[in-house]
Amino acid sequence: MTIFWHRRDLRISDNAGLYHTLLGGGPVLPVFIFDRNILDELPSKKDARVEFIHDSVTELAKAYREYGSDLRVFYGYPLEVWEFLRDSLRPEAVYTNRDYEPYALERDRAVANLLSIREIPFRDYKDHVIFESDEVQKKAGGPYTVYTPYMRTWLRTLDSRLVSFGEEKISYFLKPYPTERYLHHLLPEKGPYPIPTLAEMGFAPSGVEVPPAAEGRDLLTHYDQNRDFPAVAGTTRWGPHLRHGTVSIRERARLARTTNDTLLGELIWRDFYSNILQAFPHVAKGNYRPEYDHIPWINKEEHFRLWCEGKTGVPIVDAGMRQLNATGFMHNRVRMIVASYLTKHLLIDWRLGEKYFADKLLCYELASNNGGWQWAAGGGVDAQPYFRIFNFDSQQRKFDKEYRYVKRWVPEYGTESYPQEPIVPHKFGRDRALRVYKEALAEARS
Structure with a gap:
């Protein structure tokens, strides 16, 4: 058995780490952990983000059940949860997608060390961004610290490798991972397994709704004309969905590439700031x-x-x-x-x-x-x-x-x-x- 750890990727489709896990054969057990190191520090117990994550995890579990499997969901401190999983399930390997924030890097190092005691590999993949810091560099080497030259190199890198996608050519870096082809490698489960409720984690409904990620062609086409006017509903509301991975960054970048260059530029800014954090964690x-x-x-x-x-x-x-x-x-x-x-x-x-x-x-x-x-x-x-x-x-x-x-x-x-x-x-x-x-x-x- 191998385990796939969902974090900022609350979807099955076009999920890089899940794809690589399934590709290696099965059975694959997907898990999610409500991290107390994060939740305990939140100032409000009516946090709409926690509610959104909880709703998204619930939907993700339902999706797995449609394929005869289930999502195991835990509430606790990651190291304690992984010690339990390591010793009770003895997985052959653990897969996940990379997170670049300081706490996440420290957490993942600790989990990898914990698993290494039993010689269990911890493998991670790029999924949350189009390019990581070492993929878009100056000619002389080193990360960009100015957006415009970064953007130009980002676009050149994007177009440097084209592949077939249906009847068209797209960037290799935007091609989706065909996760659905390998879902038969999921661990058959008889669930459903219980998911901790908001109340059990000390939270309550917020009364704030996270709007869906906009996909309307008209809004996206006119994004550059409307995005600066706050009284106009001219923005995409993609932010929470990209943050928690309920949508794929590759899919959204393909959509932006074919509708609006200004919108694509906003996604490049997102990569740019992620690259800065990766290269200059201070x-x-x-x-x-x-x-x-x-x-x-x-x-x-x-x-x-x-x-x-x-x-x-x-x-x-x-x-x-x-x-x-x-x-x-x-x-x-x-x-x-x-x-x-x-x-x-x-x-x-x-x-x-x-x-x-x-x-x-x-x-x-x-x-x-x-x-x-x-x-x-x-x-x-x-x-x-x-x-x-x-x-x-x-x-x-x-x-x-x-x-x-x-x-x-x-x-x-x-x-x-x-x-x-x-x-x-x-x-x-x-x-x-x-x-x-x-x-x-x-x-x-x-």
């Missing part, structure tokens, strides 16, 4: 550019609270934060605006904003969230220069001119109940940020 906790460690953040608690609650007096910032708090989603254009306001106008450490997003975003993944915040604050790779500071009034006029988005999320806007002035006005905040950043960076470089 960014998980600090600035890519060490000189930005010298920024003397003000970190005024009252200002941070008002930012979190969407009560800054900046309409588009407040709308974005309230949308995030209510739905677990914030429009990408608005994410940039609220991040700029926090780090530049309020001079609050980007790590506080990053953590708040990590606690709230349905689509949260470390690499992209970290990359976006470091971009806004200036200390990351390919970052927005510190002297470019979003003017929230001009952003409002350009992307929500009629205040449709603002009025949806800030119903008191325009009344006496809404602040007449921002907690930090644009000119004052901009001038202060320019002075503070300039002095700190000059001192760091001297």
